[in-house]
Amino acid sequence: MNETLIEVEGVTKSFVVRRRAGRFRRTREEVHAVAGLDFTVRRGEMVGYIGPNGAGKSTTVKMLTGILLPSTGRLRVAGADPVRDRVRLAQRMGVVFGQRTTLWWDLPLRDSYELARRIYRIPDATYTRNLDRCVELLELAPLLDVPVRQLSLGQRMRGDIAAALLHEPEVLYLDEPTIGLDVVSKRRVREFLARVNADLGTTVLLTTHDLTDIEQLCSRVMVIDHGRVVYDGGLDGLHEQGRSERTLVVELERELPPVELPGARVVRCEGTRQWLAFPASASAAPLVAELAARYELRDLSVREPEIEDVIARMYEEAERPVAAVPSH
Amino acid sequence: MAEALHALRCYGHIVRMWIRAALAYPASFWMTMLGNLGASGMDFVIIIVMFLHTHALGGWSLPQVAFLYGTSGLTLGLADLFVGSLDQLGVRVREGSVDTILVRPVPALAQLAGDRFALRRIGRVAQSGAVLVWSLVQLDLAWTPLKALVFVSLLLSGTLIFGSVFVGGSAFHFFMADAAEVQNSFTYGGATMLQYPPTIYARDIVRGTVFGVPLAFVNWLPALYLLGRNDPLGLPSWFRFASPVAALLCVAAAGLLWRTGVRSYRSTGS
Numbered sequence: 001m002n003e004t005l006i007e008v009e010g011v012t013k014s015f016v017v018r019r020r021a022g023r024f025r026r027t028r029e030e031v032h033a034v035a036g037l038d039f040t041v042r043r044g045e046m047v048g049y050i051g052p053n054g055a056g057k058s059t060t061v062k063m064l065t066g067i068l069l070p071s072t073g074r075l076r077v078a079g080a081d082p083v084r085d086r087v088r089l090a091q092r093m094g095v096v097f098g099q100r101t102t103l104w105w106d107l108p109l110r111d112s113y114e115l116a117r118r119i120y121r122i123p124d125a126t127y128t129r130n131l132d133r134c135v136e137l138l139e140l141a142p143l144l145d146v147p148v149r150q151l152s153l154g155q156r157m158r159g160d161i162a163a164a165l166l167h168e169p170e171v172l173y174l175d176e177p178t179i180g181l182d183v184v185s186k187r188r189v190r191e192f193l194a195r196v197n198a199d200l201g202t203t204v205l206l207t208t209h210d211l212t213d214i215e216q217l218c219s220r221v222m223v224i225d226h227g228r229v230v231y232d233g234g235l236d237g238l239h240e241q242g243r244s245e246r247t248l249v250v251e252l253e254r255e256l257p258p259v260e261l262p263g264a265r266v267v268r269c270e271g272t273r274q275w276l277a278f279p280a281s282a283s284a285a286p287l288v289a290e291l292a293a294r295y296e297l298r299d300l301s302v303r304e305p306e307i308e309d310v311i312a313r314m315y316e317e318a319e320r321p322v323a324a325v326p327s328h
Numbered sequence: 329m330a331e332a333l334h335a336l337r338c339y340g341h342i343v344r345m346w347i348r349a350a351l352a353y354p355a356s357f358w359m360t361m362l363g364n365l366g367a368s369g370m371d372f373v374i375i376i377v378m379f380l381h382t383h384a385l386g387g388w389s390l391p392q393v394a395f396l397y398g399t400s401g402l403t404l405g406l407a408d409l410f411v412g413s414l415d416q417l418g419v420r421v422r423e424g425s426v427d428t429i430l431v432r433p434v435p436a437l438a439q440l441a442g443d444r445f446a447l448r449r450i451g452r453v454a455q456s457g458a459v460l461v462w463s464l465v466q467l468d469l470a471w472t473p474l475k476a477l478v479f480v481s482l483l484l485s486g487t488l489i490f491g492s493v494f495v496g497g498s499a500f501h502f503f504m505a506d507a508a509e510v511q512n513s514f515t516y517g518g519a520t521m522l523q524y525p526p527t528i529y530a531r532d533i534v535r536g537t538v539f540g541v542p543l544a545f546v547n548w549l550p551a552l553y554l555l556g557r558n559d560p561l562g563l564p565s566w567f568r569f570a571s572p573v574a575a576l577l578c579v580a581a582a583g584l585l586w587r588t589g590v591r592s593y594r595s596t597g598s
Contacts, residue, residue: 067430069594083594087331090433102428107349118341119434121334 005171005203006041006064011073012227013059033059035227037073041205043170046197048214049207051224052315057207060224061173064205065095078170091120094164098176101160103148109159110144113166120167127166134162137192154185161189165196172196174206178213190216211307225315235307243313244305245277248287251299261291272298280305335438342442350447357448364451368405371523372397372459386527391466392555393525398460399547400522403486404515405452411441411491412449414498415511421501426593436590437495469554478550478569485575486546490515492578493541495586502589518543527560534561545574 013034021027034056041047051057062068063075066082066089075082080089096102103112117127135141138158143151151159157177164172177193178186194217196202208214214221214235221238223231231241238244248264251273258266259274264287268275278287284302291297350357375397379390388396417440420426429436469475497511518541526534526548537544538561552559553568 062427065431067427067594086430087433087435090431093431095428095431097428100423100425100428102431104345107345111345111349115338115341115345119338119432 003043004040005043005045005078006039006205007074007076008037008039008060008064009074011037011060011063011070011075013056013063013068013071032227034063034070037224037227037229039222039229039232041203043203044197044201045220046193046204046218047206048218048221049205049224050209050211050214050221050311051207055224056227057224058175061095061175061205061207065093065173066090091167092170094167094169094172096157096160096164096172096174096177098157098174098179101148101156102163103156103159105149106147108145108147109140109151112148112159112163116163116166122167126168130166130168131162134165137195138162138188154181157181157185157189158192161192165202168200169202171203171205174204174208176208177206178208178210186210186212193217211311215307223311223314230314238307238314239280239305239310241314244280244310246280246284246305247303248276248278248284248291249301249303250274250276250291250295250297253296253298256295259291259295261287261294263287331435335435338434339438339442342439343445346442346445347447360448361451364448365455368401368452368455371401371520372455375523386525388525388527388557391463392551392557393523394459394463395467395555396525396547396551397523398456398458398463399482399486399551400519401452401456402460403483403546404490404519405449405456406483406487407490407494408515409446409449409453410487411494413443413445414441414494416444417498417501421593430590430594437586441495467555475554478553481572482547482550482554485550485571488575489542489546489571489578490519492575492582493518496578496582499582499585499589502593514541514543522547531561538563538567542574542578545571 011034012032014030014032017029017031019027019029033054037056037060049057049060059068063070064077064082066086069083077089078092082089103109104115113131116122122130135144138161140158140162143155143159148156148159161174161177174193178189181189190213193204193206197204197217204217206213206217219234221231221233221235222229223238231238233241247267250259252259253272255272256274258269259276261276263282264276264278266274267277276287278284288300291300372394375385375393376390378385379393383389385393417426420429420440426436429439432439493514494511497514500510518537521529521537522543526537526544534544534548537548549559549563549568550571551557553565559565559567
């Protein structure tokens with residue numbers, strides 16, 4: 001299980017963007033979508049890949065799938081170069097682009113699966129087994145004979161995920177798999193992905209905006225910003241690195257000026273209620289004991305940090321590399 | 329070789345899928361088919377109207393012009409039927425759905441050529457074929473084995489040349505926002521040009537179709553031999569038999585352009 005599947009070493013990708021500047025002049029700008037990525041993914045891992053819009057998430061997925069050629073650096077999937085061995089690697093990977101379907105728009109869902117069977121040369125037994133599993137777990141049975149264009153977004157996404165798994169890929173890339181889905185569809189998709197990862201040992205790399213995806217699915221998260229990995233590790237570590245704070249909400253017996261408590265600071269006061277922030281890594285117990293000894297309390301509660309805030313703070317702190325080199 | 333066979337098989341499957349989809353709405357299918365037949369037939373009506381006023385066009389009789397019309401329409405029709413779907417590539421590049429094609433283990437060309445395969449395009453093939461048969465009956469060529477060979481090679485090479493123009497032309501979609509019209513001017517525009525005898529055009533235009541985009545090899549040059557006519561350009565007589573060579577060169581050039589297109593897409597993205 002510890003075998004390395006994906007290796008990314010010093011990978012960059014820059015695009016030349018031409019803009020009109022005045023009537024005749026045009027400026028040429030080099031935009032670094034990815035500015036030096038380094039990471040590895042082991043077989044069987046489920047990795048969340050997050051970052052703001054334009055951070056380079058999709059570009060990374062496109063390079064890993066062999067659609068885009070990196071400008072510099074070394075990239076290997078199962079020991080092969082994705083661009084040079086695209087067709088051979090395609091056989092071993094599954095890809096789901098959340099915002100564009102791989103299904104055939106005007107044909108029944110079933111036809112897209114039949115086509116996948118030919119394209120990936122899936123043996124009959126494997127095909128039947130995988131299709132049955134997907135149909136059961138993703139509840140596709142009533143959809144199989146419906147033209148794809150008539151499916152709802154959530155149904156289509158389930159259909160797309162099934163299409164990407166019929167050939168039993170070793171690695172599954174999901175680009176925003178839950179974008180625009182309702183709560184029920186999201187849950188179904190997440191449960192299914194967890195199942196696939198657990199049962200088949202499929203390596204999963206998923207990019208997302210929805211941190212609940214990560215919290216429920218991924219033991220490891222990579223945060224990318226401005227084309228660089230700014231965090232790579234578990235969710236717990238994310239709180240530490242993001243210097244996130246928990247909040248102690250206390251209800252005092254009577255209205256008081258902001259309380260004094262070492263290790264915590266008052267961030268908000270409202271009548272008898274006060275909000276005290278303290279580092280997420282510190283224990284709440286001594287603080288509560290100290291507080292109770294000094295003041296009369298009516299009630300208190302501890303709020304966990306919002307992961308969104310943690311990530312937002314991380315983006316703010318990530319240094320901004322030079323994004324554009326203007327020339328003529 | 330096994331890969332090429334697999335690509336062809338996938339193309340065939342995609343084509344069958346679309347035919348089945350089209351036949352799911354039979355009324356709509358037959359109406360577009362008849363519309364196609366009628367639209368391509370109008371060209372020939374224009375030619376007949378011209379011959380109501382004159383006995384020859386650039387020195388060519390009606391059956392001879394019908395021969396040009398039939399061979400040009402049939403070869404374009406076949407090329408259009410097999411790979412004409414490629415002109416929708418521009419839309420796919422703009423929406424970014426080429427990505428979904430590139431992650432499958434089959435060459436992009438095989439998948440894109442079969443995409444939205446339109447069986448109604450068989451209308452042009454049928455209509456041109458009928459005109460060609462009529463012209464052959466009227467002309468009563470003294471068939472020899474060599475003439476039969478040149479005739480078959482005309483149809484094959486012509487289809488390959490037009491097909492190459494479709495493939496090569498659509499490769500420009502990878503570089504340009506809207507290349508469909510450039511490509512159409514060579515395919516549909518070119519086929520209309522080839523319906524008329526070369527003698528009615530300026531010499532430089534005809535020269536362009538020999539040495540530039542080699543459309544003259546589709547039917548003009550082999551027709552000179554089959555119909556026993558003189559070459560208006562006075563080219564060496566072996567040019568009349570060179571269509572297969574021209575076709576192979578076209579296929580190679582189109583393949584190169586296509587590869588370059590895919591490669592450029594990979595380094596720039598959508």
